Amino acid sequence: MMEGEEQGILKTIASDPIWRNVHQAILVESDKTIPLPPIERVLEGRRLLGKSREALQRIFNLSYAYRLTNDEKYAHRAEKEMLAIAEFKDWNPSHYLDVGEMTMAMAIGYDWTYAKLSAPSREKISRAIVEKGLKTSQDKRYNSWLQRSNNWNQVCNAGITFGALAVYEDHPDLAKQLIKRAVNSIKLPMEDYAPNGAYPEGYGYWNYGTTFNVLFLTALEKAFGTDYGLSNRPGFMETAGYYENMIGTSRYPFNYSDAGGGHGKLSPAVFYFAKKSNDPSLLWVEKAYLQKGDLSRSADNRVFPLLMLLGAGVEFDKITPPSKKVWVGQGKSPVTLMRSSWTRPDAIFVGFKAGSPSAPHAHMDIGSFVMDADGVRWAIDLGSQNYHSLEKLGMDIWGKEQDAQRWTIKRYNNFIHNTLTVNGQLQRVDGYAKIDDSGESDALKHGISDITDLYKGQLAAARRGIAIVDDAFVVVRDEMKATANSATVRWVMLAPEGVEIQDDNVAILNKDGKRLTLRVDHPAQVKLQKWSTAPTTDYDTTNEGTVLVGFEYTVPAGASETLQVSLLPQNVVVDSKTFDKPLSDWGQK
Secondary structure, eight states: OOTTTTHHHHHHHOOOOOHHHHHHHHHHHHHHHHSSOOOOOBBBBOOOOOOHHHHHHHHHHHHHHHHHOOHHHHHHHHHHHHHHTSSSSSSTSSSTHHHHHHHHHHHHHHHHTTTOHHHHHHHHHHHHHIIIIGGGGOTTTGGGGGGGGGHHHHHHHHHHHHHHHTTTTHHHHHHHHHHHHHHHHHHHHHGGEEEESSTTTHHHHHHHHHHHHHHHHHHHOOOOOOOOGGSSSSTTTTTHHHHHHHHHHTOOOOOOOOOOOOOOOOOOOHHHHHHTTTOGGGGGHHHHHHTSOTTTTTSSSTTTTHHHHOOOOOTTTOOOOOOOSEEOOSSSSOOOEEESSSOTTTOOOEEOOOOOTSSSSSSSOOOOOEEEEEEEEEEEOOOOOHHHHHHTTTOOOOOSSSTTTGSSSSSTTTGSSSSEEEOOOOOTTTOOOOOOOEEOSSEEEEEEOOGGGTTTTTSSSSEEEEEEEEEEEEEEEEEOOHHHHHHHEEEEEESSSSEEETTTEEEEEEETTTTEEEEEEEESSSSOOOEEEOOOOOOOOOOOEEEEEEEEEEOOTTOEEEEEEEEEEETTGGGOOOOOOGGTTTTTO
C-alpha cells in the first residue's frame, strides 16, 4: 500500500455499505487478535504452515487496520507478533511453503507499520526476513520449488519477493537478484494457464496459487511500474473465468482433485482480473458473496485485506451476469462447465472433467462430473483427504506411479468418482483426455471427451458426453467398444444418502426436501444398485451422508455398447423427457 493510497480506500468505504462491511470485518478480526498471545513455533507433522498462515492473517489484518485508522494499537500488536516470529529458530525451510507465507507476513508488517516500529524492532524484524527468509531460498536443499510448475513456485516466489522488496533499501544487491530470479521462475506455473485459463490443480489450489501469483504481479507493478509482461502470458487473464464458472448453482464448487468439500469462497484475486480486463461480469459470484452481509467465513481468509486494495472503486450495481453459460478450458486438466442460468436459484449446473491422473494433485477422476439442480449438489465429488491424517500413518500420498500407494486411498481412485470402472481396475496414470467437442444452445449445452487412453488394455474405445438438454435435465452418455475380451463396466454416481431404487432402471434421490430422478435409458436390461462409501481401511476417512448408485454391465468381446443415464430434476415430467442422439450428432445444429 503506497503512501496516500488509504484515501482512495476510505472514499470507497464511505460510498458503499458493502465495502463498509468488508472494512469493518477486517477491523473486527484485528480487534480479536489484540488480546491473543503471539503464535508459537509448533509443527503439525512436517509442516509449520498452519502457523505461517495464521501469522499472515494476523499481521495483514493488523497492518491494514493501522494504515486505515491510524490507531497505534494495531501497529504495536503487529510489532509484538513479528518480534515473536523473529525469535523462531527457523521458519521450517524443509517445507518451504512455510517460509514463503511467513516471509510475506513479516514483509507486509515491516513495510506497513514501519513508521511505528522502534529502531531495535526494525533491525530484528529485517534481519529475520533476510536470514530466515531470503537467504534460505538460496540454499539448494530447500529451493527445488524454483523449478516446479505448481502452486509452490507461485507462493514461494511471491513470499520471497515481498521480503526482498521490504528490505530493498538495506540489501539492494540481494533483493535485485531474488526478484529477477522470481520473474524468470514464476513463468513455469504461469505456463499451465495456457491455452485458455483452466488451472491444472483445481478449484482450491487455484485460489492458493493464483492469489499469490496476483500478489506477486501487483507487488512488481507497485514497485517498478511493470509486471514485465507476465500477465500477458497465454491463458492467464482468462483464468478468472475458469474460477467463476467452477461455482455451481448449489454454491458448491466443482471440487475435483485435491480440493476441499465445502462451499465456494470469496477470492480477492478475482478483482485484479476484473479491473485489468475491464470486465465487471467476472465479479458476479464475488458480488453474491459480499451481498450476503455476514463476512465471518470470508474474513478468515489470510489475505482478506487484499480485497480492499484490489476492489477499491468497484461499483457493485454495475456488475452483471456473464453472457456465456458454457465455459471450456483445455490444458493439463481440461473441463467443461455449464449451467442453464446464472440467476435462477433452481438452475442446473454441470462440471465435467477430462485430463490425467498424472497432473498435479490429480485423482483418478477422468470423465467424472458434478451436477446441481434446485440448489442441491446431486452428483458429488468428495475432494481430498486431509494430508496429515494420511502422512502421520506413514502413507506415501504423492507417488503417481500406476501402483503408487496414493491410489489405494478411496477418495483418490476412480472407484468412488462419477466415472467408469472397467473389470475392477484403476484408470491409467499415463492416460490423458481433452475436451474434444462442446457447444452452447438453448437445446443442448454439452461437452464430449474421448477417454479411451485412460482405459488402455481395458476397452478398445470409450467416449463420454454430458449435456444439459433444453435447460431442463442432464444426460450422461458413454459410447464404448470392448477389446478382444469382454469388459464388465461399472457406472456409478456418488449421491446424497437418501436414494431409493424404484425400478430396475429408476432411482429417486432425496435431499433437503428436493428430489431428482436417475433413469437408465441404455442399455434396456440393467439393475440399479447401491454401494456403501464407508471406509474399508484404517486410513480412509469417513464419507458420511453419501452413497454410490449405479449399475454394472458386461460388454461382450469386440462389441460396441452405449450406456446412457438421464438426471431429471423434480419439476420435470419424467416420462415426457427423453433424448437419444449419438455423440457424433451432438455438435450438429
